[in-house]
Amino acid sequence: MWIEVCKADEIDEEDVLRFDHEDRTFAVYRTDKDEYYATDGYCTHEKFHLSNGLVMGSTIECPKHNGRFDVMTGQAKRAPVCVDLKTYPVKVENGTVYIEL
Amino acid sequence: MLQAGMVIIGAGEAGARAAVELRTLGWTGAITLIGEEPHAPYERPPLSKQALLSPDAPSPTYILDDEKLKEHDIEWIAGTPVTAIDRAHRTVRLADGREIAYAKLLLATGARPRQLPLLPMNGTPVAGARYLRTYGDALKLRDKLQTGKRIVIVGAGFIGLEVASSAIERGCKVTVVEVGPRILMRGVPIQIAQIVEERHRAAGVDFRIGISIEAIHCADSDGSVNSLTLADGTTIEYDEMIVGIGAIPETSLAASCGLQLENGICVDETLATSDPSIYAAGDCCSFEHPLYPGRRIRLEAWRNAQDQGTHAASAMLGEKAPFASVPWFWSDQYELTLQVAGLVDFGSETIVRELQDGAKLYFHLADDGRLVAVSGIGDSVVIAKEIRIGQILVETGAKPVPQALGDPDVKLKALLRG
Numbered sequence: 001m002w003i004e005v006c007k008a009d010e011i012d013e014e015d016v017l018r019f020d021h022e023d024r025t026f027a028v029y030r031t032d033k034d035e036y037y038a039t040d041g042y043c044t045h046e047k048f049h050l051s052n053g054l055v056m057g058s059t060i061e062c063p064k065h066n067g068r069f070d071v072m073t074g075q076a077k078r079a080p081v082c083v084d085l086k087t088y089p090v091k092v093e094n095g096t097v098y099i100e101l
Numbered sequence: 102m103l104q105a106g107m108v109i110i111g112a113g114e115a116g117a118r119a120a121v122e123l124r125t126l127g128w129t130g131a132i133t134l135i136g137e138e139p140h141a142p143y144e145r146p147p148l149s150k151q152a153l154l155s156p157d158a159p160s161p162t163y164i165l166d167d168e169k170l171k172e173h174d175i176e177w178i179a180g181t182p183v184t185a186i187d188r189a190h191r192t193v194r195l196a197d198g199r200e201i202a203y204a205k206l207l208l209a210t211g212a213r214p215r216q217l218p219l220l221p222m223n224g225t226p227v228a229g230a231r232y233l234r235t236y237g238d239a240l241k242l243r244d245k246l247q248t249g250k251r252i253v254i255v256g257a258g259f260i261g262l263e264v265a266s267s268a269i270e271r272g273c274k275v276t277v278v279e280v281g282p283r284i285l286m287r288g289v290p291i292q293i294a295q296i297v298e299e300r301h302r303a304a305g306v307d308f309r310i311g312i313s314i315e316a317i318h319c320a321d322s323d324g325s326v327n328s329l330t331l332a333d334g335t336t337i338e339y340d341e342m343i344v345g346i347g348a349i350p351e352t353s354l355a356a357s358c359g360l361q362l363e364n365g366i367c368v369d370e371t372l373a374t375s376d377p378s379i380y381a382a383g384d385c386c387s388f389e390h391p392l393y394p395g396r397r398i399r400l401e402a403w404r405n406a407q408d409q410g411t412h413a414a415s416a417m418l419g420e421k422a423p424f425a426s427v428p429w430f431w432s433d434q435y436e437l438t439l440q441v442a443g444l445v446d447f448g449s450e451t452i453v454r455e456l457q458d459g460a461k462l463y464f465h466l467a468d469d470g471r472l473v474a475v476s477g478i479g480d481s482v483v484i485a486k487e488i489r490i491g492q493i494l495v496e497t498g499a500k501p502v503p504q505a506l507g508d509p510d511v512k513l514k515a516l517l518r519g
Contacts, residue, residue: 014514048481049482052481052482052485052486053485053486053489054486054489054490061489063481063485063486063488063489064481064485065404066404066429066489079118079121079407079411080144080164080407082169
């Protein structure tokens with residue numbers, strides 16, 4: 001099911017937004033190449049929300065301990081994280097971002 | 102005979118990260134990770150916080166559990182000290198008599214708590230003084246932090262203050278004694294120290310700052326109570342004493358095999374010791390940092406242990422790049438997080454930026470305008486990203502316009518592109 005997240009321009013380029021839906025939380029990204037991606041909201045190392053992290057290109061860095069993930073694949077890229085993030089399909093239609101849950 | 106492999110002495114943060122990185126970088130020979138503790142490599146930061154607070158039986162937060170050690174094919178030797186390094190034959194000798202040959206050796210031996218000096222009491226070491234370094238220490242301390250207990254903490258550094266925060270949350274009465282002129286003397290700007298001190302006072306911590314301990318009286322079988330006497334003659338009765346007055350680099354092995362020492366094991370920019378087959382990383386080593394020239398530094402920080410462990414692994418495989426990661430550390434006390442990126446002491450001018458919810462950032466500029474450190478305090482959600490951007494600015498040697506740093510309407514990330 002596709003769920004509406006926000007307007008496409010509500011996320012800055014190379015930035016991330018927190019999105020809560022029912023009892024779940026996600027991080028929705030806009031990369032430097034203007035592509036949109038979504039992952040689970042919390043870092044897999046300690047429960048810390050990735051929307052507070054820094055997006056560099058297509059990498060999200062958790063601000064707590066600087067673990068890194070590729071936002072496109074969810075792959076863990078740098079210690080201390082070693083468990084990949086779950087990713088979700090994202091589409092942009094008529095200026096609105098949707099996530100498929 | 103087996104081909105000599107990579108041997109790592111010390112199975113803490115630096116040693117464990119180095120072991121994994123050696124595999125990640127493609128080393129296919131043997132990796133031996135030797136630790137003195139019985140546990141698989143675990144993270145130390147939770148020892149002063151979650152391990153003391155979690156309502157359930159705590160367990161170590163493992164960096165490498167058995168499964169991961171197997172997956173990376175790391176031979177892990179637990180609970181076994183190394184007794185000697187034979188540099189001529191490139192072997193290490195273990196307490197159980199085993200000898201292991203190395204192609205390259207990494208010393209990640211860490212540091213041990215500085216002991217409270219002998220006081221003019223009865224000339225014996227202070228009985229009952231507790232220190233916090235290992236998971237075992239944390240478990241014992243956890244048992245003692247019971248509601249209503251009077252806890253005296255000697256030393257207002259990170260360990261002392263994090264334990265104070267945990268003890269308050271456990272319902273203890275806490276007194277902190279610090280001989281220095283303020284709390285958090287090392288690496289933290291005075292502005293942040295003041296905010297932390299106020300928060301502790303609001304929680305009920307009794308601070309005795311700028312005063313030394315004259316005598317300690319330990320309870321004995323006559324039913325007397327523990328007490329310590331300060332230089333001004335006041336006495337503090339207590340049930341438990343926790344001492345956090347710094348750490349001493351663990352250099353005894355390095356010293357006994359003749360490696361060069363200076364406030365720790367001396368390493369060059371690649372983290373090699375005075376013996377090119379032996380490297381050192383983490384709390385045990387001192388090094389020169391290209392961003393902070395002119396003096397040797399030694400860091401006791403989780404991130405540095407990680408970064409140096411990782412870097413040492415690449416150096417052991419022949420990489421010559423200098424170690425240049427910007428120092429970074431954090432501390433959680435109550436709901437506050439403080440973070441520092443860079444070395445505050447190298448700054449001569451401080452610029453403050455007010456963030457939402459009372460959080461603050463401080464930018465530390467050197468005489469030539471270079472940003473040498475950024476520090477912050479508040480909710481970690483508010484400060485973490487900003488500190489990270491600040492760290493990148495420090496790394497690139499940026500000289501940002503002071504007005505822009507102080508103006509919360511100027512996005513820090515925009516300065517990265519400037």
